[in-house]
Amino acid sequence: MASVRIANVWKYYGKTVAVKDLNIDCPDGQFLSVLGPSGCGKSSTLRMLAGLEHISAGDIYFGERRVNDLPPKARDIAMVFENYALYPHKTVFENIANPLRLRGTDGATIERKVRAAAKMLEIEHLLDRKPVELSGGQKQRTAIGRAIVREPQLFLFDEPIAHLDAKLRAHMRGELKLMQRRLGTTMIYVTHDQLEAMSMADRIAVMHEGVLQQFGTPQEIYNQPVNEWVAGFVGEPPMNFLDVEVVDEDGRLCLVHPGFRVAVTAAQQALLRQRLSGREARMGIRPDEVRIATATFPGALEARVRVSEPLGGDMLVDAELAGSRLLVKTRPDFTGGMGAPCWVAFDVERWHLFEKPSGVAYF
Amino acid sequence: MSEEAPRQDLVRRRSLADAWWSLVAIAVAMLFFFPIYWAVSTSLRRPADTFTVSGVGIPWVHFTPTLDNWLLEMSQPESFRAFTNSTVISLSAVTIALLLGLPAAYALARFKFFRVPNKDITVWFLSQRVLPPVATAVPFFIAFSTLELLDTRLALIVCTATFILPFVVVIVRQTFFDLPIELEEAALVDGASYLSAFLRVAVPLAMPAIAAAALIMFAFSWNEYLFAVILTIKGAATMPVHIAGGADTRGVQFWFVAVRSLIAMIPPVLLALLAQRYIVRGLTLGAVKG
Numbered sequence: 156m157a158s159v160r161i162a163n164v165w166k167y168y169g170k171t172v173a174v175k176d177l178n179i180d181c182p183d184g185q186f187l188s189v190l191g192p193s194g195c196g197k198s199s200t201l202r203m204l205a206g207l208e209h210i211s212a213g214d215i216y217f218g219e220r221r222v223n224d225l226p227p228k229a230r231d232i233a234m235v236f237e238n239y240a241l242y243p244h245k246t247v248f249e250n251i252a253n254p255l256r257l258r259g260t261d262g263a264t265i266e267r268k269v270r271a272a273a274k275m276l277e278i279e280h281l282l283d284r285k286p287v288e289l290s291g292g293q294k295q296r297t298a299i300g301r302a303i304v305r306e307p308q309l310f311l312f313d314e315p316i317a318h319l320d321a322k323l324r325a326h327m328r329g330e331l332k333l334m335q336r337r338l339g340t341t342m343i344y345v346t347h348d349q350l351e352a353m354s355m356a357d358r359i360a361v362m363h364e365g366v367l368q369q370f371g372t373p374q375e376i377y378n379q380p381v382n383e384w385v386a387g388f389v390g391e392p393p394m395n396f397l398d399v400e401v402v403d404e405d406g407r408l409c410l411v412h413p414g415f416r417v418a419v420t421a422a423q424q425a426l427l428r429q430r431l432s433g434r435e436a437r438m439g440i441r442p443d444e445v446r447i448a449t450a451t452f453p454g455a456l457e458a459r460v461r462v463s464e465p466l467g468g469d470m471l472v473d474a475e476l477a478g479s480r481l482l483v484k485t486r487p488d489f490t491g492g493m494g495a496p497c498w499v500a501f502d503v504e505r506w507h508l509f510e511k512p513s514g515v516a517y518f
Numbered sequence: 519m520s521e522e523a524p525r526q527d528l529v530r531r532r533s534l535a536d537a538w539w540s541l542v543a544i545a546v547a548m549l550f551f552f553p554i555y556w557a558v559s560t561s562l563r564r565p566a567d568t569f570t571v572s573g574v575g576i577p578w579v580h581f582t583p584t585l586d587n588w589l590l591e592m593s594q595p596e597s598f599r600a601f602t603n604s605t606v607i608s609l610s611a612v613t614i615a616l617l618l619g620l621p622a623a624y625a626l627a628r629f630k631f632f633r634v635p636n637k638d639i640t641v642w643f644l645s646q647r648v649l650p651p652v653a654t655a656v657p658f659f660i661a662f663s664t665l666e667l668l669d670t671r672l673a674l675i676v677c678t679a680t681f682i683l684p685f686v687v688v689i690v691r692q693t694f695f696d697l698p699i700e701l702e703e704a705a706l707v708d709g710a711s712y713l714s715a716f717l718r719v720a721v722p723l724a725m726p727a728i729a730a731a732a733l734i735m736f737a738f739s740w741n742e743y744l745f746a747v748i749l750t751i752k753g754a755a756t757m758p759v760h761i762a763g764g765a766d767t768r769g770v771q772f773w774f775v776a777v778r779s780l781i782a783m784i785p786p787v788l789l790a791l792l793a794q795r796y797i798v799r800g801l802t803l804g805a806v807k808g
Binding site: 205237243 | 698701703704705706707708714719
């Protein structure tokens with residue numbers, strides 16, 4: 156077991172910068188997810204942790220030990236690759252046994268450990284097969300088996316369930332989380348899927364264009380995004396953004412949009428007074444924090460339904476508010492049809508305001 | 519019914535096309551096999567019958583076959599020596615080329631060289647095959663003469679190995695390049711050194727290409743004549759030299775040439791059959807990698 160510390164790490168490929176001055180601290184035994192779109196530097200980060208990629212600048216520590224110059228085999232890690240990377244010429248048993256064989260473990264111990272790992276992953280009946288005879292889910296379990304069999308001090312998972320079908324992916328999220336908690340091994344899990352990160356991780360590091368945007372618990376990332384990019388990346392369906400002006404009306408700050416003029420709360424006003432840099436700003440509100448109805452109610456703003464999408468348990472309404480699009484998640488009994496008028500109201504406690512053009516959050 | 523008709527028509531047309539192409543294939547095959555057939559036929563005739571048989575020389579029909587040429591050839595120690603020389607030289611040269619070429623191919627596929635870029639090194643290897651081999655004949659002769667290695671197997675082994683090395687480098691480099699690098703990375707993380715990732719993961723997976731390259735190199739070594747005739751006199755003479763030795767002051771002894779050619783064909787054919795299995799098995803393995 157080990158904690159992981161990434162200190163001022165940079166990664167260049169020629170002149171391209173893949174990772175910029177990255178700092179992450181992952182305590183021992185935690186499940187850390189590195190989240191970001193493709194090309195954000197998350198995989199480079201993982202590969203530097205594994206020792207597969209040279210660190211251009213900065214240091215990586217496992218516990219107190221600086222590992223920059225250690226080859227992969229000396230780092231006591233296990234990695235699961237996006238395409239599983241199973242050895243096609245070996246059986247499932249030999250694939251799982253490989254890390255033990257390479258370390259000269261005796262035959263009886265190998266047999267026992269491989270069987271135990273296979274049992275935990277429910278692939279005992281597949282041990283004699285070759286990877287070509289396995290389904291995607293079985294390949295993935297085999298790859299995980301190969302990772303856990305050696306009981307390493309650190310797991311590195313690179314989008315391990317990205318290629319499974321949706322149902323199996325949902326199942327594996329729970330399984331992986333359970334497995335990590337049971338083994339208690341520090342896990343660094345790279346994904347572009349915010350749902351995976353949110354549902355499994357203790358901490359999430361959100362990366363974009365090589366820069367760490369935000370590092371925090373899933374709740375912090377979701378509820379207090381530090382900038383517009385994080386706010387838009389995390390959450391499904393994505394957050395709505397509206398261009399607004401911040402106007403002082405007799406000492407009370409209001410957000411003004413062609414479709415509305417709403418005062419901020421006292422707490423938000425206090426935050427704004429400290430930092431407000433200009434009139435222009437971006438208001439953000441999540442689809443499930445907008446109230447929508449087919450009849451007017453106190454404080455409601457008039458909008459129009461563009462299209463509504465029933466999702467079974469919920470209804471997703473794509474509405475238009477004075478020229479701006481507004482996505483609203485509501486109850487499935489919402490009846491507004493295409494083009495019908497509707498009334499919306501924001502949960503002002505829950506909305507966000509971002510500086511323009513930097514995108515940094517005011518609140 | 520009306521829907522069935524065109525399909526039947528299509529089937530008939532296809533089987534006609536198949537028949538036509540089969541005929542073409544048979545014709546081409548006959549063209550290729552004729553010299554071999556002629557060698558078999560000649561080897562079974564008495565020397566006097568070489569040019570006197572009628573028709574296409576079908577045994578028992580156009581002449582009475584005899585094994586005299588074969589028995590005589592087998593009883594000559596030179597024949598046995600030439601066969602042994604060829605076998606030892608070809609296998610040794612292929613082994614040396616593989617030992618040197620596989621790591622070179624792997625290095626070119628997986629590592630980046632800065633002083634001389636990978637591409638230049640690869641092209642340099644290729645250029646060895648562009649050079650007319652005879653251009654190196656005199657230097658090789660002088661070198662081996664100085665080392666007192668003329669008419670030794672070692673000279674031919676070294677010389678042939680340098681000629682065939684580019685095959686393995688160029689062919690297998692591409693295969694290594696196409697292997698998913700994650701497999702070797704997984705091995706590194708699992709606890710393998712770079713050498714063992716190469717030997718235990720990359721080499722087994724590149725086996726089809728390695729087998730193909732080895733086969734090409736073996737055929738090249740086995741058939742190499744120019745340097746064999748320049749660097750040997752008798753002791754290290756190979757099969758091609760021995761076959762050419764069928765021509766002497768009395769003219770070409772076609773019956774011996776035929777027997778020796780047929781004997782010389784056996785090892786490459788056996789090896790090809792053996793390697794074919796490997797190549798096919800390798801291809802099915804390769805299908806897994808995605």
